[in-house]
Amino acid sequence: MGRKRRKQLPKDPVPATIESLSHDGKGVTHIDGKAIFIHGALPGEEIEFVYTRKQRRYDEGDAVSILKASADRVEPGCTHFGVCGGCSLQHQSPEAQILAKQQALMDAFERIGKVMPEQILEPLTTGEPWGYRRKARLGVKFVHKKGKVLVGFRERGSSFVTDIERCPVLHPNVGELITPLSELIGSLSIKDQVPQIEVAIGDNSGILIFRILAPLTAEDSEKLIAFGDAHKLGIYTQDGGPDTVKPLAGDPVALHYALPNYHIEVKFQPSDFTQVNTELNRLMLDRAMRMLDPEADDRVLDLFCGLGNFTMPIARSAAEVVGVEGDATLVERARQNARGNGIDNTRYFTANLYESLEKEPWLAERFDKALLDPPRSGALEVLEHLPKMGIQRIVYVSCYPGTLARDAGELVNQHGYTLKAAGVMDMFPHTAHVESIALFEK
Numbered sequence: 001m002g003r004k005r006r007k008q009l010p011k012d013p014v015p016a017t018i019e020s021l022s023h024d025g026k027g028v029t030h031i032d033g034k035a036i037f038i039h040g041a042l043p044g045e046e047i048e049f050v051y052t053r054k055q056r057r058y059d060e061g062d063a064v065s066i067l068k069a070s071a072d073r074v075e076p077g078c079t080h081f082g083v084c085g086g087c088s089l090q091h092q093s094p095e096a097q098i099l100a101k102q103q104a105l106m107d108a109f110e111r112i113g114k115v116m117p118e119q120i121l122e123p124l125t126t127g128e129p130w131g132y133r134r135k136a137r138l139g140v141k142f143v144h145k146k147g148k149v150l151v152g153f154r155e156r157g158s159s160f161v162t163d164i165e166r167c168p169v170l171h172p173n174v175g176e177l178i179t180p181l182s183e184l185i186g187s188l189s190i191k192d193q194v195p196q197i198e199v200a201i202g203d204n205s206g207i208l209i210f211r212i213l214a215p216l217t218a219e220d221s222e223k224l225i226a227f228g229d230a231h232k233l234g235i236y237t238q239d240g241g242p243d244t245v246k247p248l249a250g251d252p253v254a255l256h257y258a259l260p261n262y263h264i265e266v267k268f269q270p271s272d273f274t275q276v277n278t279e280l281n282r283l284m285l286d287r288a289m290r291m292l293d294p295e296a297d298d299r300v301l302d303l304f305c306g307l308g309n310f311t312m313p314i315a316r317s318a319a320e321v322v323g324v325e326g327d328a329t330l331v332e333r334a335r336q337n338a339r340g341n342g343i344d345n346t347r348y349f350t351a352n353l354y355e356s357l358e359k360e361p362w363l364a365e366r367f368d369k370a371l372l373d374p375p376r377s378g379a380l381e382v383l384e385h386l387p388k389m390g391i392q393r394i395v396y397v398s399c400y401p402g403t404l405a406r407d408a409g410e411l412v413n414q415h416g417y418t419l420k421a422a423g424v425m426d427m428f429p430h431t432a433h434v435e436s437i438a439l440f441e442k
Contacts, residue, residue, distance in 0.1 A: 009050075009051040009052070009053075009054060010050075010051050011050070012050075013048035013049065013050055013064050013065065014031070014048065014049055014050070014051070014061075015046070015047070015048050015067070016029040016031065016036070016038070016041075016046075016047055016048070016049055017029060017044075017045070017046050017047075018038065018041045018042060018043050018044060018045045018046075018047060019043065020043050021042070021043055021100050021104075022037050022432075023104055023401075023432060023434075024037075024088065024432045025088035025089045025431070025432035026038055026039050026041070026060075026088075027039075027040070027041025027042055027043065027045065027047070027063070029041075031059075034057075034058065034059060035057075035058040035059075036049075036058065036059045036060065036061055037058060037059070037060050037061070038060070038061045038062065038063055039052075039060075039061070039062050039063065039082075039088075039156070040062060040063035040082060040091060041063040041066075042069075042070040042072055042073055042091065042092055042096075043070065043100075044070050045066060045067075045068060045069060045070045045073070046066075046067040046068035047063045047064075047065065047066050047067060047068075048063070048064055048065045048067065049061040049062060049063050049064060050062055050064055052157075070092075070096075072092050072093050072095075072096035073091055073092065073093075074090075074091065074092065074093045075091075076090035076091050077090055077130060077168055077430075078090060078167070078168050078169075080152075080162060080163075080164045082156070083155055083156065083162055084152060084153050084155065084156065084162040084164060085153055085154045085155055085156040085157065085158070085162070086152070086153035086162075086167070086169065086431075087169060087430040087431055088156075088430070088431055088432050089430050089431060089432060090430045094125070094129045094426070094429055094430075097426075097429065097430070098123040098125055098424060098426050099123065101123070101424045101426075101432075101434045102120070102123050102423065102424045104401055104434055105401045105404075105405075105422065105423075105424050105434060105436050106120070108401040108402055108404070108405035109401075109405045109408060109419075109422070111405070112402060112405035112406050112409065113404075113405035113406060113407075113408040113409030113412070114409050114413070115405075115408050115409050115412045115413070115419050116419070117419045117420065117421050117422040117438065118418070118419065118420050118421065119420065119421040119422075120421075120422065120423060121287075121421050121422060121423025121437070122423065123423060123424050123425070123426065124280070124283055124284065124287055124423065124424070124425040124426065124437075125280070125425075125426040125429075126277070126279045126280050126283065126426065128279070129169075129426070129429030129430060130168050130169060130429075131168065131169070131170070131171055131172050131175060132169065132171070132276070132277045132279065132280070132429065133169050133170050133171060133175075133276050133277065133428075134171050134199075134200070134201040134202075134274075134276055134277070134278055135199060135200055135201070135274060135275075135276040136153075136170060136174075136198075136199040136276070137196055137197075137198050137199070138151055138152055138153065138196065138197045138198075138199065139151070139152060139153065139154055139161040139195070139196060140161065140185060140194045140195055140196055140197055140211075141160070141161040141195070142185075142186070142191045142192040142194075146163070148182060148186055149182045149183075149185040149186040149191055149194075150162070150163050150164075150182065151164075151178050151181045151182045151185065151197065152164040152167065152178060153167075164178055165178055165179050166178050166179070169429070169430060170199065171199075171201045171206070173201060173206050173231070173232075173233070174199050174201065174206060174208070174233075177231060180227070180231075181197065181208075184223060184224070184227050187223060188216070188220045188223065188224075189216075189217050189219070189220055190212060190213070190214045190215075190216065190217075190220065193212060193213040193214040194210055194211065194212055194213070195211055195213065196210075196211040197209065197210055197211070198211070198238075198270065198271070200255060200268075200270035200271075200274075201255075202255035202256050202257050202268070203256060203257045203258055203278070204254075204255065204256055205232065205233070205234060205253050205255060206232070206233045206234065206255075207233065207234040207235075207236055207253055207255065207270040208228070208233055208234070208235055208236065209236040209237070209238050209245055209270055209271070210224065210235070210236070210237050210238070211237075211238050211239075212237050212238070212239050213239075215239075216237070216248075221248060221249070224248055225248060225249050228248075234247065234252075234253035234270075235247070235248045235249070236248060236270060242271055245270065245271050252269070253270075254267055255267065255268050255269070255270060256268065257274070257278050257281075259282060259285060259312075259313060260282075261282070261285070261286060261313075262285070262312065262313040262316050263316075263341075264312050264313060264316075264337075264341050265340070265341065266307065266308065266309060266312070266337055267333070267336070267337055267340065268307055268333065269333070272306075272307055272329075272330060272333060273306055273307075273327075273330070274306075274307070274309070275309070275427065276427065276428070277426075277427050277428070280425060280426060280427050280435075281309070281427075283425070284397070284425055284427075284435075284437065285309070285310065285313055287425075287437060288310060288371065288395050288397065288437060289313060289314070289317070291395045291421065291437070291439045292314065292369055292371060292393065292395045293369075293393075294314050294317040294318035294369060295317065295318070296317070296318070296319060297319050298317075298318045298319055298368040298369055299318065299319055299320050299321075299322070299365070299366065299367045299368055299369075300314050300318045300320070300321045300322070300367060300368065300369045300370065300371065301321075301322050301324070301362070301367040301369070301370040301371070301389065301391065302314065302321055302322065302323040302324070302370070302371045302373075303324050303353060303370065303371070303372045303373075303374070303379065303382060304324070304325060304326075304353065304372060304373045304374045304375070304379070305323030305324060305325045305330075305331075305334060305348070305373070306325055306327075306330050306334070306373070307330050307333040307334045307337060308323060308333075308334035308337045308338060308346070309373075310371050310373060310397075311323040311334060311338070311346055311348075312337060312338060312341055312343055312346070314371065315338070315343045315345050315346050316343075318345070318369075319345065320345045320346070320347070321345065321346045321347075322346070322347050322348075322349070322362050322365070322367070323346060323347070323348045323349070324348070324349045324350075324351050324353065324360075324362060325348070325349075325350065325351075326350065326351065326352045326353060326354075327350075328350045331348045331349070331350045334346075334348050335348050347362075349361070349362055353374075353379070353381060353382050354377070354381050355381075357382070357385065363385060363389070365389065366389055366390045367389050367390060367391050368390070368391065368392060368393070369391060369392065369393040369394070369395075370386055370391045370393075370394045370395075371394075371395045371396075371397070372394065372395070372396045372397065373396075373397040374398070374403075375399065376399055376400040376403065377403060378398070378400070378403025378404065378406060378407050379396070379403075379407055380403070380406065380407055380410060383407060383410050383411055383414075383415060384414075384415065386411075386415065387415050387416065387417075387442070391442075392441065392442045393439070393440070393441050393442070394411070394417065394439070394440040394441075395437065395438070395439055395440075396408075396437070396438045396439075396440065397435075397436075397437050398435070398436045398437070398438070399427075399433070399434075399435055400434070401434050401436060404422075404436055404438060408422075408438060408440070411440050412440075416442060417440040417441060417442055418440065418441050418442075419438060419439075419440055420439045420440065420441050421438065421439045422436060422437065422438035422439070423436065423437060424436045425437060
């Protein structure tokens with residue numbers, strides 16, 4: 001039997017009116033009852049688009065002309081927008097972006113969780129949507145036809161590295177170095193054996209981790225070290241798994257970020273999980289503390305605690321905080337951070353919060369309040385334990401509205417909590433990523 005031929009796409013532009021924005025930042029319209037997701041289009045706009053993909057349940061397209069623009073449309077701040085897959089919403093004003101994310105969260109509560117908050121919180125934003133990103137993984141590729149090394153995010157809808165010169169959403173200490181990085185790697189003997197650079201920036205310094213698939217020569221090492229010295233960046237390499245990350249020369253660089261409202265300095269290693277937007281993280285902590293309202297005699301449980309980003313600020317006000325995290329390395333880092341900040345009313349446990357917890361000692365304890373900051377998959381597996389431990393107030397920080405909405409429905413409809421308040425936070429401007437926070441009370 002021969003190979004099935006791909007159905008040819010219509011070539012002529014098609015007129016459409018955009019009805020809404022999808023969860024990944026595409027304009028949504030319908031033709032003959034079928035949904036079409038269109039890159040580069042905003043709600044309320046009249047456009048022409050061309051099909052890029054046709055499927056049984058929905059189609060996709062690219063806007064090729066804007067016949068009637070939305071009042072929220074702005075000129076993208078990056079010349080590579082539309083090709084680079086790092087951002088999807090630069091054509092929409094930052095003010096409209098965050099309101100669209102708020103609506104996406106409310107839609108998820110209603111559709112998935114069958115619950116709505118009593119209060120919708122004002123969206124939390126720093127007001128500065130550029131140069132915010134301190135953590136990133138950049139693709140690297142030597143392209144023979146172009147005769148150069150490309151450094152950047154992947155192209156939209158592709159595995160190819162985007163050909164860019166700078167990145168205005170990355171912290172400028174790295175975002176302005178895309179071309180110099182390209183030239184640096186292009187000068188190495190292993191220029192075709194460097195697939196990735198991981199970026200980690202603290203308040204005090206920054207680190208670049210070069211993933212290498214072949215050994216560096218002495219001259220390669222000298223070039224990398226000289227580049228780091230010139231730009232005040234620590235240079236690390238990784239030639240295998242995560243445990244092979246190490247400084248190319250000298251001692252490890254001690255990265256840190258400050259939480260000045262709590263007199264805390266959080267130290268971290270370049271591969272540790274930290275929030276990408278440090279300024280928004282500080283505002284988020286303030287909001288979480290107001291919502292949790294830890295008092296002098298409260299015992300608080302911090303689940304998915306990481307390296308103590310929430311645990312330590314809570315400990316400044318509560319009687320005791322117990323942090324639980326699945327990554328043993330982060331747990332040890334949290335202990336070190338607590339000691340380094342003179343905090344002695346925290347305890348930490350390593351536990352996989354997606355597996356059975358019946359033998360965990362902290363599960364038998366009583367707590368007044370809890371903070372949850374799970375990954376994208378949410379916290380469904382631990383929710384049933386919270387009321388059994390006497391927890392009356394929960395602050396839930398989420399990086400995905402779908403699982404927050406699901407878990408909100410579980411807490412409200414199965415465990416007797418009330419969804420008192422919820423709102424979004426602009427952790428990732430210009431992207432469709434939705435960070436949010438919610439308050440539950442018994």
